[in-house]
Amino acid sequence: MNYELTDKQKEIRSIMKKLAPEINAVAEDAGAETLKNNLSKLASINYQSLVLGEDIVGYCLAAEELAKACPSTFFSAMSSAAAFGLPVNKFGTTKQKKKYLDPIIKGEGFGALALTEAAAGSDLAGLTTMAGKTETGSFILNGSKSFVTNAPLAGAFLVLAWTDKEAGKEKGMTFFLIDGKAKGVKISAATETMGLRGAPIADLQLVDCEVAPEAVLGTPGDGYGQWTAITPLLWLSVSLLALGISGSCMEDSTLYAKERTAFGKPIGYFEGVGAKLAIMFTMVDLSRMITQRAAWSIEQRETDASILSACAKLFTSEAVNKIADLAMQIHAGHGYIKGSKVERLYRDARIAEIVYGTSEMQRAFIAADSLNKFKAE
Ligand SMILES: Cc1cc2nc3c(=O)[nH]c(=O)nc-3n(C[C@H](O)[C@H](O)[C@H](O)COP(=O)(O)OP(=O)(O)OC[C@H]3O[C@@H](n4cnc5c(N)ncnc54)[C@H](O)[C@@H]3O)c2cc1C
Numbered sequence: 001m002n003y004e005l006t007d008k009q010k011e012i013r014s015i016m017k018k019l020a021p022e023i024n025a026v027a028e029d030a031g032a033e034t035l036k037n038n039l040s041k042l043a044s045i046n047y048q049s050l051v052l053g054e055d056i057v058g059y060c061l062a063a064e065e066l067a068k069a070c071p072s073t074f075f076s077a078m079s080s081a082a083a084f085g086l087p088v089n090k091f092g093t094t095k096q097k098k099k100y101l102d103p104i105i106k107g108e109g110f111g112a113l114a115l116t117e118a119a120a121g122s123d124l125a126g127l128t129t130m131a132g133k134t135e136t137g138s139f140i141l142n143g144s145k146s147f148v149t150n151a152p153l154a155g156a157f158l159v160l161a162w163t164d165k166e167a168g169k170e171k172g173m174t175f176f177l178i179d180g181k182a183k184g185v186k187i188s189a190a191t192e193t194m195g196l197r198g199a200p201i202a203d204l205q206l207v208d209c210e211v212a213p214e215a216v217l218g219t220p221g222d223g224y225g226q227w228t229a230i231t232p233l234l235w236l237s238v239s240l241l242a243l244g245i246s247g248s249c250m251e252d253s254t255l256y257a258k259e260r261t262a263f264g265k266p267i268g269y270f271e272g273v274g275a276k277l278a279i280m281f282t283m284v285d286l287s288r289m290i291t292q293r294a295a296w297s298i299e300q301r302e303t304d305a306s307i308l309s310a311c312a313k314l315f316t317s318e319a320v321n322k323i324a325d326l327a328m329q330i331h332a333g334h335g336y337i338k339g340s341k342v343e344r345l346y347r348d349a350r351i352a353e354i355v356y357g358t359s360e361m362q363r364a365f366i367a368a369d370s371l372n373k374f375k376a377e
Pocket residue numbers: 079083112113114115116119120121122123146147148149150193196201351354355356357358359360361364
């Protein structure tokens with residue numbers, strides 16, 4: 001086995017590392033301008049083209065650094081390029097790709113993926129958004145989507161709706177590309193969140209929103225299959241968010257443990273603190289290994305790629321919560337204060353076990369595959 005990065009991969013990581021100090025941590029929800037500036041800085045190094053160009057290992061290296069510098073900027077960028085952009089890139093027409101992906105690559109626009117509804121998150125069959133076909137071939141959409149990341153800033157939405165409920169989710173769901181300014185599109189006030197407050201989220205309401213047949217992504221009825229085709233990259237992206245936050249917690253805690261003294265010596269030299277640093281370091285390294293393993297497997301189109309990505313998301317998202325908890329304990333009272341970096345990272349970490357497949361759903365997916373794979377002779 002060879003863990004050595006190629007020269008190109010080393011360059012990608014070093015370019016992102018150089019840019020990272022210029023990426024401001026968009027901690028609170030007032031950061032729309034900072035977020036926009038961050039995205040245009042990322043465009044200057046072609047960051048969004050990595051995932052869209054399917055340079056998955058390169059994406060991992062850059063994304064880890066970005067998520068470490070600013071989890072909110074990472075999450076917003078990921079919601080534009082990975083959640084919204086990947087399906088468009090994979091299944092869209094040349095015209096759709098040009099119209100919707102160019103602004104994202106140039107750092108001039110935001111995209112948003114709208115799957116979740118108030119009564120349907122893990123179980124997409126519970127969606128109620130409907131797209132009815134008219135005699136002229138256009139579609140009229142009605143429904144309400146929740147927790148849509150980037151919604152307050154998005155120029156376009158990728159919306160999953162039923163086109164034929166009787167056909168079931170495998171054949172009856174369709175993705176539509178809908179402009180943010182289209183008639184019948186309403187965006188709620190931004191929803192307040194526990195963490196990632198710099199990545200704005202809101203509800204999207206569609207009221208008799210009529211779209212031309214060209215708004216369909218691929219073929220009507222293919223939506224659910226398209227969704228499952230991009231989930232490995234989304235799980236990988238959430239793993240990278242977790243890995244970045246984990247690294248940030250580990251590095252900050254290690255520095256703090258060297259600076260902070262008690263009973264006449266740096267706290268890191270007490271076994272109770274040093275042991276925490278050791279666990280954090282080990283878990284960060286394991287998180288990086290499992291994530292890069294999944295990235296490699298996606299890039300190589302291995303048959304196990306989706307399972308390995310699910311494993312990466314499951315492990316890294318649980319690890320980051322453990323690591324953030326240890327970081328809080330090392331910083332103690334100084335971490336618990338509102339506005340401290342550790343307090344923000346602790347809140348930011350929590351989403352990883354929830355978004356785009358909860359830990360419970362990842363376990364169910366991995367277990368089902370194992371039960372199918374390992375059979376008695
Ligand atoms: C900050 C944030 C940003 C988000 N961004 C987006 C976005 O941009 N676009 C988008 O479409 N969505 C987005 N989401 C939604 C997110 O993906 C969902 O919250 C997630 O899929 C879980 O759905 P739910 O919250 O409805 O939980 P539910 O599905 O209601 O689950 C509730 C609990 O039940 C458990 N559960 C459910 N079914 C099972 C089962 N079969 N076995 C075991 N346990 C089960 C779950 O694991 C969970 O613990 C975002 C959410 C947040 C909080």
